[in-house]
Amino acid sequence: MSVIIFADQFEGKIKKSALEAVQYGAKVAQQTGTAATAVVLGEVAAEELALLGQYGAAKVLHAADARLNEPEAGVVTKVLAEAVAKENAGIVVFSHNFSGRAIAPQLSARLKAGLVAGAISLPDTASGFVVKKNVFSGKAFANVNITSEKKIISVLPNTFSLEAGSGTAAVEAFSPAVNDADFRVKVVKSETVSGEVPLTEAEIVVSGGRGLKGPENWGMVEDLAHALGAATACSRPVADSGWRPHHEHVGQTGFTVRPNLYVAIGISGAIQHLAGVNGSKVIVVINKDPEAPFFKAADYGIVGDAFEIVPKLTEAVKKYKGN
Amino acid sequence: MKILVCISKTPDTTAKIAFTDNNTKFSEAGVQFIINPYDEWYALVRALELKETQGATVHLITVGGADTEPVIRKALALGGDEAFRVNADSADSFYIASQIAAHAKQEGYDIIFTGKETIDYNGSGIGGMVAELTGLPYVSIASKFDLSGQTATLRREIEGGEEVCEVSLPVVVSCQKGMAEARIPNMRGIMAARTKPLKVIEPVAAESLTAIVSFELPPAKAGVKMIPADNVEELVKLLHEEAKVI
């Protein structure tokens, strides 16, 4: 009963969130006394596959089929079900990233394997198989017991920090049975926001709210983000007013981010906003109103006018980075 | 065209989160319940837009006890045609998905819309499970859905970008922001909802694959450290030396 991890890639690179899942899966394998096998689909170079060993995979099943470079969730479900049967796997691990969210539930229903989506702990096997996850948009945790024989866990991105080891994985070619008819959803094109840090994978996020008054003032937010190597985000009214693109909207009805550092500028800290950012490890709040609710959720706060503070902060960051 | 929208009941976004019964039950005391925002704002409204522009019958389904009826009535008031309540209470996604799939197979829908996730249990799983159980293709976390004949063109979120994809109906889609603009029910809708059919159906036999053992609240924050506005250098230093995040 081995552990299988879906190590998904994008444009030939294993995603960071997938490496987190591999590392997690390797620990689960260790806990349950088995070995971890990573499954990689599509054309991926050998150096990338070697990374998987460093994060604990003992074996890599690589299906180097070009049709699987950007496959739809239904096809991957079929392929993974074949890998599970081949490896006699009892546990399948995904990242709770966009592809994991699409595939894990389908595989769960196919294998009748209970799914914990967005795990934040390793399983506790003292009584049952209990995994902790966020519920109520990060305002609480639930301990969920997977009662079925086969189990699926998707790991919340940015929760477990990566530590590369010196392991190596044996790479085995894998030729799953896929027919052209399996590709029911056709990807017409994919558009990545290149040159910028993808928001949901960013380690630092700089976010602006209505306190910034208008889109013309975002230059200083971008400058700070640039100095910090951060992605930019915004509150909902900012996206709704068209000041910023929708994919930057974080909160209950937007994206959830969990960076190491979240810098909130001119955002009041409404509960729906906090729901999308309260998993951040460190929160800095810059707001001119000392009573802004965000300060209650912050680790560091500065009361004052963002238009004065942010440029100064950018300079200070640049100076520190220069040293 | 027949569209099914999956509606779940969740606590209001501002509800105080507390637990009872030795931290095994969500405390409903004083909590207002709403339609899960993704289900209402995006899934339901997009279905209604398709009904208005292309002609469609919009069915609603919820798996839940009688206490979900006010929420289902609100969805009818927004413009749903007919609602089904599967009379069962469960927090297990597979059990809920099995109920929805059983109903969907019987009725035969061209489109099944769910929300991206519920804001209480945050499973984001039911859409994918329903797709698998009904044998339909699945597009998750879609921000756009256009229809031309039997072909749907969708946009969906991927890491660091978006993907445009095409699929022939029937299809299961989970919806997020971008699909539609939120609406509020008007008086006529609310009056009409009173007489629209809300059928209670008994659950089919299905397994549960998970069970919530207990809940926990996160530890309280240590408290905020305030830094004078004229000393941003101090903040940079703390972020480096104390918080170790830069």
Ligand SMILES: Cc1cc2nc3c(=O)[nH]c(=O)nc-3n(C[C@H](O)[C@H](O)[C@H](O)COP(=O)(O)OP(=O)(O)OC[C@H]3O[C@@H](n4cnc5c(N)ncnc54)[C@H](O)[C@@H]3O)c2cc1C
């Ligand atoms: C069901 C529901 C879901 C929602 N989902 C989301 C969501 O996903 N994400 C989200 O963000 N919101 C969401 N909201 C909206 C949320 O309730 C708030 O209205 C919103 O977050 C407020 O955005 P804001 O903080 O940018 O603006 P405001 O509340 O207007 O706050 C602006 C802040 O800027 C400060 N400020 C002003 N000028 C300056 C200056 N010169 N320097 C420094 N600070 C300044 C002010 O003191 C104030 O605190 C949702 C609401 C509902 C009802």
Ligand SMILES: Nc1ncnc2c1ncn2[C@@H]1O[C@H](COP(=O)(O)O)[C@@H](O)[C@H]1O
């Ligand atoms: N009890 C339920 N009854 C009907 N639909 C539901 C129920 N729970 C969840 N859903 C639907 O499935 C979506 C995803 O839910 P979840 O997988 O629980 O995050 C929701 O947005 C709803 O559209």
